[in-house]
Amino acid sequence: MNDSQVIELIRKGQTEAYGDLVRQYHKRVMGYCFSMLSNRTDADEAAQDIFVKAYQNLDKFKGDSSFSTWLYRITANHCLDILRKRNRRKNVSLDNLVEQEGSQVQKLFATSSSADRHLENAQLAHKILSTLSEDQRQILTMREAEGLEYQEIAETLGCSLDAVKGRLARARKQLQENLRHIQKSWDVQNVETKREKDL
Amino acid sequence: MKHDELKEKLLGLYDGPVSEKERTWVETHLACCEDCSAAMEEYKKTAAHLFAVPTFSEADEDIFTAKVMARVREKVLAPSLSFSQLAFRWLLPLAGSTVVAAWVLFSVLPSTPELANNINDPSFFTPQTVSINDNALTPVALTSSNEEMVVGWMRQ
Ligand SMILES: [Zn+2]
Numbered sequence: 001m002n003d004s005q006v007i008e009l010i011r012k013g014q015t016e017a018y019g020d021l022v023r024q025y026h027k028r029v030m031g032y033c034f035s036m037l038s039n040r041t042d043a044d045e046a047a048q049d050i051f052v053k054a055y056q057n058l059d060k061f062k063g064d065s066s067f068s069t070w071l072y073r074i075t076a077n078h079c080l081d082i083l084r085k086r087n088r089r090k091n092v093s094l095d096n097l098v099e100q101e102g103s104q105v106q107k108l109f110a111t112s113s114s115a116d117r118h119l120e121n122a123q124l125a126h127k128i129l130s131t132l133s134e135d136q137r138q139i140l141t142m143r144e145a146e147g148l149e150y151q152e153i154a155e156t157l158g159c160s161l162d163a164v165k166g167r168l169a170r171a172r173k174q175l176q177e178n179l180r181h182i183q184k185s186w187d188v189q190n191v192e193t194k195r196e197k198d199l
Numbered sequence: 200m201k202h203d204e205l206k207e208k209l210l211g212l213y214d215g216p217v218s219e220k221e222r223t224w225v226e227t228h229l230a231c232c233e234d235c236s237a238a239m240e241e242y243k244k245t246a247a248h249l250f251a252v253p254t255f256s257e258a259d260e261d262i263f264t265a266k267v268m269a270r271v272r273e274k275v276l277a278p279s280l281s282f283s284q285l286a287f288r289w290l291l292p293l294a295g296s297t298v299v300a301a302w303v304l305f306s307v308l309p310s311t312p313e314l315a316n317n318i319n320d321p322s323f324f325t326p327q328t329v330s331i332n333d334n335a336l337t338p339v340a341l342t343s344s345n346e347e348m349v350v351g352w353m354r355q
Pocket of ligand 1: 232236
């Protein structure tokens with residue numbers, strides 16, 4: 001049964017059929033929430049809210065796009081809202097990050113991203129990604145974590161393919177620049193500490 | 200186009216849908232520009248580290264689906280207030296009280312002469328000056344305090 005047929009059943013009152021859609025898209029929605037929010041509890045809560053919201057708005061789904069794109073749009077907006085509220089409270093500056101986690105940043109890139117290092121790294125990765133704007137983080141998450149095609153990103157964000165290329169390029173460049181800044185500052189700090197020790 | 204701009208452009212092209220012309224351009228440039236190909240490799244490594252997604256087991260999926268469906272069933276049993284329900288609960292009483300207030304203002308008040316006259320009188324809303332009785336300001340003779348009364352009573 002495809003998504004539209006399942007939705008038809010739900011509209012006819014077979015609420016339980018919604019479980020099939022939840023099961024089918026759980027990984028994608030949860031994965032996206034985790035990449036954006038970097039915290040399993042927050043991601044779980046957000047993903048639940050997204051599925052409930054999608055269910056409540058199912059009558060607004062007209063089938064102009066695929067169900068997955070529609071659900072993705074809800075997911076993207078929901079996570080963006082959470083991130084904006086969160087960032088209003090606490091903004092991670094590049095310099096703060098260097099001061100607090102410089103050595104960890106070095107380690108993150110020195111090790112392979114094996115599963116056992118994942119949780120520890122996820123916290124740090126989250127902090128590094130927090131130095132980007134919410135929009136930049138959003139588009140990078142769609143492409144790098146979720147592997148969405150450029151066309152899918154364009155449909156989800158409601159923009160042109162060229163706009164996706166431009167935004168993705170800028171976000172990737174910004175991420176590289178931020179990382180370079182963190183690593184450079186950390187090297188300077190290291191040299192200074194070494195010099196103090198030598199004296 | 201400056202080289203920095205080219206480098207940025209490459210980041211938005213290398214893994215996306217490109218035209219034949221773009222693809223040739225990317226390949227040719229990467230083959231002859233060490234700076235860009237190094238940046239590209241560095242970016243790919245960075246992305247692999249920063250965007251690793253955790254794996255979810257089937258049990259995770261079951262638990263998650265159960266939680267969502269419990270909330271969905273709750274919504275089905277207790278749907279949120281629809282507009283008509285909202286209208287009956289709040290809008291009708293509000294409209295009713297507005298009508299009554301309007302009726303009092305436009306029908307009852309003008310037909311109640313003393314109230315109507317008072318309202319039409321320009322001095323109704325202006326505060327009247329009240330002359331102060333000077334005598335009221337002179338201090339009143341002090342009576343004996345409680346303490347004195349108790350002492351007097353004990354003497355008695
Ligand atoms: Zn180049």
